[in-house]
Amino acid sequence: MTAPRITHVAAGILLRPDGTFLLGSRPAGKPYAGYWEFPGGKLEAGETGLDALKRELHEEMGITVTAATPWLVQTFTYPHATVRLQFFRVTGWDGEPQPHEGQSFAWQTPGALNVSPILPANGPILRGLALPPVLALSNAAGLGIDAWLARLDQRLARPPGQGGLRWLVLREPQLAADDYRALATGVLDRCRPHGCRVLLHGDLALAQQLGADGVHLPARTAAALLRRPRGIDWLGVSTHDAAELAVAQRVGADYALLGHVAETASHPGQPALGWDGFAALTMAGWPFPVYAIGGMGDDDIATAQAHGGHGVAQLSAAWSRA
């Protein structure tokens, strides 16, 4: 038996500073004509993904890419081909997108699309775009419950663009089960009116019972799952190496944390991955966003993205800024 032939594709997510991104409609005569996609196309012999991205975006819409970072890799089998799609976040380009192939363009808001249908392979991509560049993990352990809740209230009260918190992972492994449940109940009540999603840590059943927005699992807990759990909207997994990233992939995670990248007070004496180690692991290409964790500040977001990450996950830094 011969191995199935894989078509390698590079596609670009043009991102504007306001968070909107560009979709194009597939021109008549191509498979899935009229479906909406991220502009891009097939790699030619000898090209890297980034080479192909730049060439395709120039051919299809006349722009010159000036800043792009590798993001997700999605493999999908269509009736006509198995495609391996390398997605890039494109944050800089010269020129205005022009429809060189008769396509239409539409700028879209994550989570609120107004065009359809979308190419079937692109569902997870659109979910990934809704994830924030900074994912905050709670720090009641470090600050004390009351002081942390006071910080939480402050961050919930701000507008999204100005430090307002809209995603939270409630991770407090030092708490006994009853205390964690009580805290989770209170945190969900505080967060819901602000539209802040809350993912509980470690306990799928509790997340389902309390109607949390998702669950975040250590890789060893995720490894015991046979498939993605039902009844949960968002699933994250903490990982440290390629084997744990593979677990996250197998259970259909929406994102992974990967670290620790820098030395951090929470893991004294354990060797850090460093950015080279982080990039070596993201480079394999995962179908979900990967966050860098471990000693990460806001200054590290761009570095994480340049190394194949989606952004950074923060514990103490998320609660320290004024």
Ligand SMILES: Nc1nc2c([nH]c(=O)n2[C@@H]2O[C@H](COP(=O)(O)OP(=O)(O)OP(=O)(O)O)[C@@H](O)[C@H]2O)c(=O)[nH]1
């Ligand atoms: N460009 C692009 N292709 C995608 C996306 N999602 C997805 O499944 N694909 C698949 O990737 C494959 C290659 O895309 P393409 O048709 O744009 O290739 P191309 O620009 O080189 O076109 P050509 O073959 O006419 O030269 C197609 O099978 C398409 O269905 C996406 O978001 N963007």
Ligand SMILES: [Mg+2]
């Ligand atoms: Mg194309």
